[in-house]
Amino acid sequence: MTYDTELKLFIDGSWRSGEGRDAFTVVNPATGGGIGEVPLASTADLDEALAAAQRAYPLWRATDVEKRSAILRKAGALLRERADAIARLLTQEQGKPLAEARGEVIGAASMFDWYAEEIKRDYGRTLVRPAGQRAIVLREPVGVVATFTPWNFPIYLLAKKVAAALAAGCAVISKPPEETPGCTGALARALDDAGLPKGVFQLVHGVPDQVSRHLIGSRIVRKFSFTGSVPVGKALMKLAADSMTRVTLELGGHAPVLIFDDCDLDKTLDMVVPQKFRNAGQVCVSPTRFYVQESIYDAFITGFAARTAKVVTGDGLADTTSMGPLANARRPAAISALVDDAKAKGARVMAGGERGEGGFFFQPTLLADVPLDADIMNNEPFGPVAVTARFKDFDDAIAQANRLPFGLAAFAFTENGRRANLLGDAIEAGMIGINSFGVSSADSPFGGVKDSGFGSEGGKEGLETYQVVKAIHQA
Template identity: 80%
Template sequence: MGYEADLKLFINGSWRTGEGRDSFAVVNPVTGSEIAELPLATEADLDEALETAKRTYPEWRATEVDKRSAILHKTAKLLKERADEIARTMTQEQGKPIAESKGEVFGAASLFDWYAEEIKRDYGRVLVRPPGQLSRVMHEPVGPVATFTPWNFPIYLLAKKVAAALAAGCSVISKPPEETPGNTLAIARALDDAGLPKGVFQLVHGVPDVVSRHLIGSKVIRKVSFTGSIPVGKHLMKLAADNVTKITLELGGHAPVLIFDDCDLQKTLDMVVPQKFRNAGQVCVSPTRFYVQEGIYDAFITGFTERTRKVKVGDGLLEDTRMGPLANTRRPEAVEALVNDARDKGAKVMTGGSRGDSGGFFFQPTLLADVPLEADIMNNEPFGPVAVSRSFKDMDEAIEQANRLPYGLAAFAFTENGRRANLLGDAIEAGMVGINTFAISIADAPFGGVKESGFGSEGGKEGLETYQVVKAIHQA
């Protein structure tokens, strides 16, 4: 079965096709060949989307919570019913194994379900005042929202923003990635079929810099949410400053993994290797910098190497594939440059280390050992299927290395010592810390970073609050 997604824009409640618009070539990363053309929004399209968001916001804001909730629940139901079709499209566009794609669709649905209920629990508060006086603290929607999301988890990251914003009562204009348009269109179709009023949610594609400048530069947009690279995030912050527009940024990381000699090593290896190569390492919280205590370092390297060599790489549509290609032609080149630099500076390539000979955008699952700190890959996120490792002596050294970089999105640690686990949770500078677990992206938990990894949270009640403003009403 070939690629079947019908690629369109969704503006003012209607589907827009080519109609003379410029287009973007969508490519299957397994073969590197074009599979579809995506229409790109014109300035007139963006102006219409902004006017529509402004017009529909008051009505949606005034819609009672139970009705909003029902529409979000129906959206989740439709996504789950259509999961097989959506997952197939995602794998053809992005490359990840079909099981990962289907899991991502269900994860997106869970966000709509969770925010459908969380909005019912969005309580304000009444302050203590003398008799005859009343002071209330209220949560109100911030206004029309613009969201920008990347290609690595295209439907999940879009859902994380859209579900919360719609629950809060905001109208939304979303610009998902051009590389993976078919599966993100599924959210627009599900919302439309679920009965969301026309124009409350709109989806546009286009040249990223053009779209971001146009939307963020408009006084209609009162909130921007972006997931992506640190340089682009800093650029969008500057654009948002002109109108003092509220902004949430979930930017890059370079997640450290601290592995102590009291851990269950075999169990730990069974967890960390599949997690490292999930989505070919194209995960903002992917475990990447492995710091292993001296006494178990050699055994860790041996076990990691053996498991990595067994990772089946291939077309994500095949059931036995455990890792697909990288998402676009830029990624293998970037990863290869980092690996070559590390090798030149003394790192040992234990397995992998090259693109392979299968064509497409593949890169072999790779483990580098004894990587010097001056290697670029120890300081810049590879965003690919490469694990880098070093040994450490004691906890102080491990924490120093974990906190060494200007990033702080996620960090992980493996230890059976309860007191050490508590101390690590306090000492590590990251927005999320997983101790003996990688389950840190959950609908009811906040997801976000510190330092140059951004600010603000998505997920949990914090994810709803980011699309709200607080108003205090005092009555005497």
């Protein structure tokens, strides 16, 4: 199918084409071939976006909450109406199967729906004071914000940040990934068509380091939110220190999965295998390190391997595809290196383990008996590889789960209610799923601990991250 969309920047309420600007070639990962050219913002473009956001912010901040809410609701409705077309763009740009792409667009719409209503419940506080005195606590928008989002869930993660920031009354400059400009541009069009005032939202593509340094270094930007790798997050945090810019960071994961011997094994396997290979494993909360109790370990890896063999890889637009390609040419090589290292150190390949044909494909892979010194046990693969190892008892499982400096999400499967409570207390992670992978929703905070970052997005907490607190005391 033809990739049919116009790729532009959105600055100060107008769409800017590629004339006089450098461009980035958009590639379909299922074929490896170029499908479009997206213009890259110049320094002048970024300065114009900053100036526009600075002008628009006081007006948007003062806009009645009901009007702000109505615009957000309209944007969500437009995303739903256009979901099929946007999903096709997303699949062609990023590779995920069409059903997953459509689900992502609907998820993005849900963010606008939720924050359209949550902003109406943004209550302050009245403090107890002697008669005749008053003291109140207000939440106000932080100001102009910048957002930086990755290519694995390009429209959903953009919506998660933008919906909350706009609801809070902030003006936003967003830099989405150059690899997926069509679907993120569609979100900007939905906001524009919903009646968002000029300058309140800007969409700029560009060289990541150049754009981030320019926006974070500006005194106009008072807060930024970044989703991506740990090293880049740390580098951006250092940039923010010079201007005391507020930061929210959602960084790497490498999620552990604890499988206890009292779980419903077949039910558990039917859940974990599709989740492992969703979006080809390119999910920050993807279940990756499977620690399985000794007595069921052999049965677990046998069942996992059998189900893995049934995963159908191919072009995400094909009806039969259950797992698409990796998102770019770098990923297959990176995954191959991790698998080869694990094999050299004694891991057994139970399924997959090789690159696929054409495009950026890698086979769904299961590794058994992976030693602790294997690179893949210590570095997030961000791909379609599950690694497994045995554990003896509860304390051993917790030690393995908490061993790494990451703490985004973790999962556990057990039918013992007491153990489930103890797992929730003992695991070091921002989100824990027990007999469930449902850790991301519009009404729930999403964020990590340790090297996985700090601050939350989603839920009431996601609104608060774009606000500052003011106390007013009157005698």
